[in-house]
Structures are given as C-alpha cells and as structure tokens.
Amino acid sequence: MKRQMLLSTGLATLAGLMLADALPAEASPRAFVTNERDHTMSVVDMSTLKVTNTIKTGRRPRGIIASPDGKLIYVCASDDNRVEVYDAATLKLVKTLRSGPDPELFVLHPSGNPLYIANEDDNMVTVVNVENNDLIAEIPVGVEPEGMGISPDGKYMVNTSETTNMAHVVDTSNNEIIENILVDSRPRIAEFSKDGKQLWVSAEVGGTVAVIDPATWKIVKKISFKIPGVADDAIQPVGVRITKDGSKAFIALGPANRVAVVNAKTLEVEKYLLVGQRVWQLGFTPDEKFLLSTNGNSNDISVIDVADEKVTKSVTVGRLPWGVVVVP
Amino acid sequence: MMRMAGAVGATLMAMVYTSVPAGAQEAVAPAAPPASPPLAAKPAATIGPEQTFLIGVVRQLPEPPPWVAPLQMPPDDLGIAGAELGIRDNLTSGRFLKLDYKLSSEIVPTDGDPLPAVQKLVEAGNRFILLDVPPDALLKIADNYKDRDIVFINVGATDDRLRQKDCRANVFHIAPSRSMLTDALAQFLVTKRWQNWFLMVGRTDNDKLYGEAVKRSAKKFGAKIVAEKTWDYGPDARATAQSEVPRGTQVGEYDLLIVADELGEFGDILPYNTWLPRPIAGTQGLMALSWHPTMENWGASQLQSRFFKQSKRMMQPLDFQMWQGVFAVGSASLKTRNSDPAKIEAQLLSPDYDLPVFKGVAASFRSWDHQLRQPILLTHATNTVTLSPQAGFLHQTSPLDTLGFDRPETLCKFQ
Numbered sequence: 001m002k003r004q005m006l007l008s009t010g011l012a013t014l015a016g017l018m019l020a021d022a023l024p025a026e027a028s029p030r031a032f033v034t035n036e037r038d039h040t041m042s043v044v045d046m047s048t049l050k051v052t053n054t055i056k057t058g059r060r061p062r063g064i065i066a067s068p069d070g071k072l073i074y075v076c077a078s079d080d081n082r083v084e085v086y087d088a089a090t091l092k093l094v095k096t097l098r099s100g101p102d103p104e105l106f107v108l109h110p111s112g113n114p115l116y117i118a119n120e121d122d123n124m125v126t127v128v129n130v131e132n133n134d135l136i137a138e139i140p141v142g143v144e145p146e147g148m149g150i151s152p153d154g155k156y157m158v159n160t161s162e163t164t165n166m167a168h169v170v171d172t173s174n175n176e177i178i179e180n181i182l183v184d185s186r187p188r189i190a191e192f193s194k195d196g197k198q199l200w201v202s203a204e205v206g207g208t209v210a211v212i213d214p215a216t217w218k219i220v221k222k223i224s225f226k227i228p229g230v231a232d233d234a235i236q237p238v239g240v241r242i243t244k245d246g247s248k249a250f251i252a253l254g255p256a257n258r259v260a261v262v263n264a265k266t267l268e269v270e271k272y273l274l275v276g277q278r279v280w281q282l283g284f285t286p287d288e289k290f291l292l293s294t295n296g297n298s299n300d301i302s303v304i305d306v307a308d309e310k311v312t313k314s315v316t317v318g319r320l321p322w323g324v325v326v327v328p
Numbered sequence: 329m330m331r332m333a334g335a336v337g338a339t340l341m342a343m344v345y346t347s348v349p350a351g352a353q354e355a356v357a358p359a360a361p362p363a364s365p366p367l368a369a370k371p372a373a374t375i376g377p378e379q380t381f382l383i384g385v386v387r388q389l390p391e392p393p394p395w396v397a398p399l400q401m402p403p404d405d406l407g408i409a410g411a412e413l414g415i416r417d418n419l420t421s422g423r424f425l426k427l428d429y430k431l432s433s434e435i436v437p438t439d440g441d442p443l444p445a446v447q448k449l450v451e452a453g454n455r456f457i458l459l460d461v462p463p464d465a466l467l468k469i470a471d472n473y474k475d476r477d478i479v480f481i482n483v484g485a486t487d488d489r490l491r492q493k494d495c496r497a498n499v500f501h502i503a504p505s506r507s508m509l510t511d512a513l514a515q516f517l518v519t520k521r522w523q524n525w526f527l528m529v530g531r532t533d534n535d536k537l538y539g540e541a542v543k544r545s546a547k548k549f550g551a552k553i554v555a556e557k558t559w560d561y562g563p564d565a566r567a568t569a570q571s572e573v574p575r576g577t578q579v580g581e582y583d584l585l586i587v588a589d590e591l592g593e594f595g596d597i598l599p600y601n602t603w604l605p606r607p608i609a610g611t612q613g614l615m616a617l618s619w620h621p622t623m624e625n626w627g628a629s630q631l632q633s634r635f636f637k638q639s640k641r642m643m644q645p646l647d648f649q650m651w652q653g654v655f656a657v658g659s660a661s662l663k664t665r666n667s668d669p670a671k672i673e674a675q676l677l678s679p680d681y682d683l684p685v686f687k688g689v690a691a692s693f694r695s696w697d698h699q700l701r702q703p704i705l706l707t708h709a710t711n712t713v714t715l716s717p718q719a720g721f722l723h724q725t726s727p728l729d730t731l732g733f734d735r736p737e738t739l740c741k742f743q
Contacts, residue, residue, distance in 0.1 A: 102633075121633050123420050143420045144630050162627060163684065164421035165662065180424040182662060185684045186627075205684040231727065233689040255688070 029285050030088070031292055031326045032073050033301055034061035035318025041075060042317035043091065044292075046285055046326065049303060049315050055091055058084055062322045063105040063148075068112045070286070070327035074130075076103040076117070083117065083128070088327050097133050100126035105189075105323075107148040107157065109172070116157050118145035125159050127175060137175040141168045149190030149199065151214065160187035160201055167201045167210075169217055179217040183210045189281075191240040193264065200249060202237035209237050209251055211267055221267045223251075230256045239282040241291060243306065250291055250304070252279040259293055259302075261309050273311050275302035283324035294321040377428030379667045381418070383654055384454035385411050386445045387484070388436040388461045393591040394563035399709075400592065407460055407483070408433050409639040410647030414654025416638070418661070427661055431654070436461070443469055450478060455669045458653040460484030460646065463494070470496040477669045479676075481656070483649040488541060491697040491733055495740035500676060500698045502653045506541035508732035509616035512704035512716035513609055514545035515730070517584065519718045526555040526582040526606075528598070530589040535559075538588035538611060555579035559594050566597055573601035586610040613708065616716075619648030620707040628686040652691075652700070656683055687715060689728070697740040701728035 028047035034057070035042060041061060043053040058077025065074050066088065073086040076099065083097040083106065099106075102121035109116070114136050117126045123143055127136040142164025149158040150172075157170045160183070167190055169179040184206020191200045192214070199212040209223040225235045236254030242264055243249075249262040255278050261271040276295025283292050284306070291304040295314070301321060303313040387407055396402075403409070411431055418429040432454060434445035442461045446469050449457055458481045459466055466485055473480070482490065482501045490496075491505050517523065525546060529539035539556075546553055557579065561572050577585065577598075585602060587610040589595035595612025607613060621632065621642035631651070635643040643651075660675040661667070675681055682690035683700070691702035703715040717727040729735070 102630075120630055121637075140420075142424065143417045144627065161421070162630075163417060164424070165659070165684075166421070166424060168424070177424070185682050185690055205682060205690045233726070 029287075029326050029328050031283065031285075031301070031324055032064055032066075032086075032088070033292075033294060033317045033324045034064045034075060034322045035299075035320060036060055036062055036296075036322040037320035038318035040318050041073075041086075042321070044301070044315055044317070046290070049313055051315065051317060053091055054318065055086070058082060058096075063103065063118075064323040064325050065106060065108060066325045066327045067108065068110065073325065073327070074106065074108070074115065076106060078102050078104055078120075083115065085130070095133075097128055097130060098126070098135060099128070100124055100138065104146055105148045107150045109150060110152060110154045116148055116150065116159075118148050118159055120144050120146060120162075123161070125157075125170070139170055139175050139177065141177070142166050142180075147187060147189040147201065149192050151192050151199075152194055152196045156214065158190040158192075158199060158201075160190050162186045162188065162204075165203070165206075167199070167212070181210075181212060181217055181219065183219070184208045184222070188238045189240045191242060193242050193246050194244045195246055198242070198246075198264070200240045200242065202240050202251060204236045204238055204254060207232060207235050207237065209240065209262075223262060223267055223269065225251075225253060225256070225260055225269060225272075227253075227256055227258060227272055230258070238280050239293070241282040241284055243284075243288055248306070250282055252282050252293055254278055254280065255297075257295075259291075259304060271309055273302075273304060273309065275304070275311055276300045276314055280321075281323045283326050285326045286328045290326075292324045292326065294324050296320045296322065378426040379661070379665060380428040380430065381422075381456065381657060381661055381667045382430050382432070382452070382454040383411070383415070383456045383458070383657060384446075384449035384452075385431065385433045385458040385483075385650065385653075386436060386442050386449065386461060387433070388440065388442045388465065389438045391438050391591070393593055395566065396592070397596060403639075403641055403644075405639065406644060407646035407650045408435075409641075410635070410643065410650035410652075411458060411654050413635050413638050413647075414651040414658065417634075417651075417655060418658030421658060421662060425662060425665055427665065429654075429658065429661075441465070443472060446473075450476075455479065455667065456481065456657045456672070458483045458650055459499075460650070463487040463490055466490065466499070467494060467496065470499050473498060479657075479669045479673050481653040483653045484646065487537065488733070491699050492739040495697050495742065497698075497742035500656075500693060500700070502649050502656065502700050504618050504702070504704060505699060505732050506538055507544060508699075508704055510538070510541040510545040510610075511548065511731045513586075513614070513616045513706060514542075514549040514551055515716045515718040515721050516706050516714055517609070518549045518551055519720065522583040522607075523551045524554045524581070524583045525551055526557075526577070526579055526585045527553050528557050528559055528577075528585060528587050528589075530559050530587075530591065530593060530595075532591060534590045535588045538590055542586055542588060542610065554582050559589070561594065563593055565594055569597040569601050573598060574603045577602040577604070582606065584609055585613075587612050609706075614706055614713060615708070617645050617705045617707055618702070619643060619645045620705055620712055622707060622710060622712045623686070623705060624712075626686050626688045631686050652683070652685060656700075659683055691728075694729070694733075694735075696735050696738045697733060699732060701726060701731070703728065704731060 031044040033042040041055045058080035060079040063076035075084045083099045100119035104120040106117040125139040142161025144162035147160035167181040184203035186205040201210045235256045239252035249264045251260040258272040277297035293302045300314045415431045436442045480499045587595040664671040685691045687703040721730045
C-alpha cells in the first residue's frame, strides 16, 4: 500500500529510503503539516524530528485536523473545494468530503462528527456529516469566514469572519447564530480553553487577541503585544493554542516571527519565542511536551519545548507550511 | 476582456453617458449576494434595519485616450462595480447588527458638471459620497457643502494639491496621491540601486504633475534624473515607434526610463523600442498602483475572487478604490452603529481605526490631510513585483508615512 501510494505521487526514487524510515516511526507521535504552495503534506516523526513522508494532497492544502482518536487526518484542499480524509497510519487517502467552496479552516465536533467548515469565498459555514458526506446545514456568516472553534461540550461553534471582524457564535443544536461579537481587524482563529470558560480570538491586522467569557459572550480582555525592534504592524496574531491545564497560551505572531507565551490566568504576556518567518498555526504534541509552529516564509516548523518555553529545533518541510496537527 | 475588445469602437468613443436612471440603481440595492442570502430565520430580516447608510458615487468619465490597447479597454462599470461589491460586503457584515447600506451612482459625461449629480444624491438623502471627478470639480463640490454634514471620499483624483494647499476638511482621500505612487516606486528603485533615471513626460498637464512628483521623489530618496524629455511624437505613434523611439531615447547612460503618461498614449510603446536595453517604470512598465488583478497575498485573492464572481472581470485600481471607500464607511459603521456623518467621520479619524485592505498591514487616515495611508503595489502586466514601503525605510510612527506627504511636510490647513 505504502509503496503504491509513494510511487503514484512521483516520489519513486525516495520510496525505498522513506519506507525504511517510516515503518519504525509508526510507534511515535507524528506531525502532519500542510504545505500550501507545494500541494503536499509533510509527515514528521516526533522522535527523530525528521520528515518521513511527503504526501501529495489536493491543491492548496491549508486547514488540518485529526479525528478525536487520532486515526484520521482531515485536510482542507482549498482550490479543489473538498475536504480530504487520510488514514494517519497508512497515509492513504480514505475519502473526500464535500466542503462548499474554498474551505480554509474547520473544526470537528468533540464527538468526531459533524465537521464544521469555513467557506472563505462564500460567506458560509458548511456543516457536513463525516460518516455519509451529507450536508447538514449551511450557516450564513460574515465576509471571509476563517477561524473555527468549538466548545469542549460541543454546544457552541464559533466562526470568525475576517472582513466583517466578528466572531459568530452558533448554537450547534439548531445551527443558529446566537451572538455576534465585534473584535479587531481580520480575526483568524477562535480557540476555547479546555474547561470551556475562555474563548480566545486572534485579530491579525488589529494586532490583538480578545479573550471572551462564554457565559456572557463579552470580551474580558484584549491582549496586545510589544516586541522591541519589531514594528507594531508586523505583529499579527494568528494561531492560538492553550494548554489543557489552562495555565499557558501560545500565540503565533505572523511576520513578527515570534510566538508569544501568555499566562492564561492573568492574561499577561510573559515571553516571546523567536521562531521561523511568518509563523502561522500551532499544534501541541498529544502529551503537550512540545508545540510546533508552521513558519510560512522559511518553509519550516519550529519545535517549542512547552515546559522550558524554549525553541529547540526547526525542521524543514515543504513550501509555505500552513497548518499542523500531531497524532499519537 | 474578449467581450470588451469586441465592442471597442462602439463603447469607448460613444461614452456619452447620461446619469444612470433611477431604475438602474435599484438593481444595485438588492445586493445581497446570491451566495449569502439574508439570514431568513433571524428576526433582523423581518424587523428591518435600525440604521441605513446611504452611499452615493459620482463618476465623471475621463477624457478618452487617443487609442486604447485591446487589453486595456475600460469596462463600462469601471469603479462602480467595486462600490457595488463594497455594498455587498457591508450588507453581509451589517446584517448582524441590523445595519443597512444602499448605493446610488451617477455617471457624468466628460464635458459635464458633476455638481448637479452630487446635489441630486444629497437631496435623495445620501450623506457619504464617493467622488471620481477632476480636482477643480472636487473642490467646487466640497466648498459647496462646506457647512453641511456630508462626508466626501475622493476615490479618483491623485492630485497632490488636494492633500496639500487645496485640502478640504470634508474630503477623505482613498486614491493614493501621485507622490505616494512615485515615492513607492522610488523606494524600490533606490533599493535596487537603479538610481539614474531618464524621465519621459507626456504632453498633458497631468503628465507634467506626475513628472513633478517623480522629481520630488528622486530628491527625497536620493535618485538622480540624468535626462528629461517631453514626448512630442503626436498622440498615436504606434506605426512609427520602431524608428522614432530609438532616436528619441538617445540621451546617454541611464539605469531606467521613467514614463509619465497617465492617459496611456505612448508609455506602452516604449519597452523594447528604446536605444539602450533599459527597463521602463512609472505609469507604464513597472507601475505604481493601489491594486492589480495579480495581487493575491494577504487574503487579496479572496477579494479578487469575490469581485470576479460578481462582475465577471478583473478588479482594477479604480474598482478597488471605490470598494475601499464604501468599505471604509462600512467598517466605521460597525463601530458607530449610527449613520450620523459626524460620528462616522470621527470614527474614520480615531486613532484605533484601521482598515484591512489585503496588503499585509492595516490602512488608516492621516489626520493632517485625510489621506489614506496604505501600501502601494509595484506591478507589471502579469505580476506584482513588490509592495512599498520597502523594508529599511524606517519611520518613527508608521513606515506607511514614508509614502506621500508626512506630517512635517504637510501644507494642509483645514479651514
């Protein structure tokens, strides 16, 4: 199977080498990184920090997530207008799902179904049953929907619209919008804390991250960033990840080439970690010992030691790495 | 494009538009994009809007150039289509706050007076009016409404004087000034160390103003005009370009030819016809523009594809500037939730106002002359080469203020 897949993707010359590397790697966690400009997905073995496979995907892969059990990898193939589902073990394309036009980011219900997809070109969130590919709903949202978050209990889905500058809160029981929260310009990511008591929304052009209380849907605080020697307008928050224990949040700051470490209790910025260029999205390893950042302009990912708050390594992947997910 | 080219003779020369009849404007109003129907299940759609923003646009057709390359045929809805997309985007956002937006457009013929068209829009209740009119007409309009609460948004005129001694408090400038454009180009050329320029200026007054802006930029960024010529080979030299341009460009050594030809009479026949093999920049060749169909980074491809879906053609600079004008009002309206022009104006000038314009950094208005500060594209026909300001041109508050008239250089005194 593996051989067949690799040959078909035109990597025949590397196949032998990769197979040898890939097989023992099954045991350790692996990171999957979408490379927007290469139309590929890099697989990185987290024990060796080496790229073991490069999988050809649909055109312009961006958003990437895993099923709750880590067995399936979902990829938004934006220019092919579909969601691709890969087997995380065999790296084989299992099926494709409808996505609506230009899917960019998506989120799975905590139960693993359905899938909520932001259609950037269409001002819509598409809700799809991942089992049978049925269209469950299309929810009209603001202009250029992008960020997708879901509360840990699955009751609320939050979409950000980049040009409307709102976070739209959707009741997942009836797929109705119940709240529209105005945030700063170009909101990119919506991320709930694991206890469901905070919703973080990054605003790329506004340069802030809004922390919202889901009890009232009001903004508790807008976190802003100052980095000596970096122009304010180069500080563009995008990716947000919060540790399971709710102590720390990491914010990718785009062309500032830094990841901010924020105390998630006091909401104060504690540190800036220098990573690669135009850092975009973030992903924890399952044990949360490491955090990976995708660095679009340096074509690599940075490996951050979560406890030490230090960047330990960078790994070259494909062109314009966009999203990352790590599975056991 | 092809369709346009087919209709060449008929459309361009017969540009005797009268005002767009009221019926045609109605077609714009139900602008909810088919892709995003109003939120039928939400009460917003049935209760009706809490605030309606009436936005007008007046475009006076410019004098047509003596000839037009088939690829550059101006579409009939140039600019207006951008304003229409702006209304669609505003509606998509505003419906969540029960805000409504309507566009009315007036097209004025080349030899007409745009003031009556503005009066018509004002009488119809429009309080935000986009203007694409010549500078003198713009001043007449602005002065006529000096004591009224109307926000004028200049989306077309690039004249430096409108930002300097002829600035007006009731006018905001979305269109970049000539100096912003030539500063953007100069920064890039100086970065490349192509510092010796041969300046070729066309025969019109606007060409001379562009030429002046080029000279000002050269001085500002340390480039040198080593030769200067006025184009005097007539309005249409296509047939004789191969013999005339080599002769006309024998001016000794230079790095690059900068052309000032805003009408598009001769700039496009210079490349490959010059005496020395040198690149061309300015109004043709490597062009300094607010927008171009090849712009795709920073989410620009999303705006391009929304525009294409709506208008079935590429988005041109004037389309983009009109989109920005309508979108600027829309984005301010989400904050004010009130259509009082004074409130919108205050929001446009508030220090935390930012306008995301798909260029990597937010745009905003300069308080001293109401000019929108934004990155400028340097692009040739098929690629956006770079955006200025270039890295390394530093500024104490915003690198964007290295383009055009910075606070210390301003001659603007709002009355």
